[in-house]
Amino acid sequence: GAGVSQSPSNKVTEKGKDVELRCDPISGHTALYWYRQSLGQGLEFLIYFQGNSAPDKSGLPSDRFSAERTGGSVSTLTIQRTQQEDSAVYLCASSPSPSYNSPLHFGNGTRLTVT
Amino acid sequence: DAKTTQPNSMESNEEEPVHLPCNHSTISGTDYIHWYRQLPSQGPEYVIHGLTSNVNNRMASLAIAEDRKSSTLILHRATLRDAAVYYCILRDMNYGGATNKLIFGTGTLLAVQP
Numbered sequence: 001g002a003g004v005s006q007s008p009s010n011k012v013t014e015k016g017k018d019v020e021l022r023c024d025p026i027s028g029h030t031a032l033y034w035y036r037q038s039l040g041q042g043l044e045f046l047i048y049f050q051g052n053s054a055p056d057k058s059g060l061p062s063d064r065f066s067a068e069r070t071g072g073s074v075s076t077l078t079i080q081r082t083q084q085e086d087s088a089v090y091l092c093a094s095s096p097s098p099s100y101n102s103p104l105h106f107g108n109g110t111r112l113t114v115t
Numbered sequence: 116d117a118k119t120t121q122p123n124s125m126e127s128n129e130e131e132p133v134h135l136p137c138n139h140s141t142i143s144g145t146d147y148i149h150w151y152r153q154l155p156s157q158g159p160e161y162v163i164h165g166l167t168s169n170v171n172n173r174m175a176s177l178a179i180a181e182d183r184k185s186s187t188l189i190l191h192r193a194t195l196r197d198a199a200v201y202y203c204i205l206r207d208m209n210y211g212g213a214t215n216k217l218i219f220g221t222g223t224l225l226a227v228q229p
Binding site for chain 2: 004033035041042043044045048056059091093098099100101103104105106107108109
């Protein structure tokens, strides 16, 4: 079946511009996670959604970062006034539930380059 | 959150077994041991998880020490496609309903030689 889909796969933007990254989770998955991975680094948690609400936003690095999820499905991560340090691969994952027994299914990410 | 310790890198030969170790000396009684791997230019993928007993699936086996302070992911016959970063992660079964995010460390980079 269809996996987690992220778009665009690559995005190049100029410093100071806003960007929107999209995640289409697997149908029926209520839990949705955003991570980012800087070059050669591990994955850094950003935000978690259960349905349309975000009970854990603890990983968002600044108020320039925001995310929403509508209809319990598609999620958008928005970065305002992008900075060069925002360059990274942004990964989305979904899961049937947040249970320890529910594996996360990851998309292949959006590679963001801020010039 | 309880932490895990893994070697930075390992090498294996194709068609030989690979044993990837993970130490988690501060594991709590409610922590499950999860393994994910990340192939080049892809998102991580789930491999296996377990609590106390050894576990087997089509991808790998998970051997858990009796005191649960360490575990080993076993790939029975490594292929070139198994070259990836392998992450050992603890996940609490009692997450309180708020979140149960995975916290990734730096993992083990496995190189497979033909």
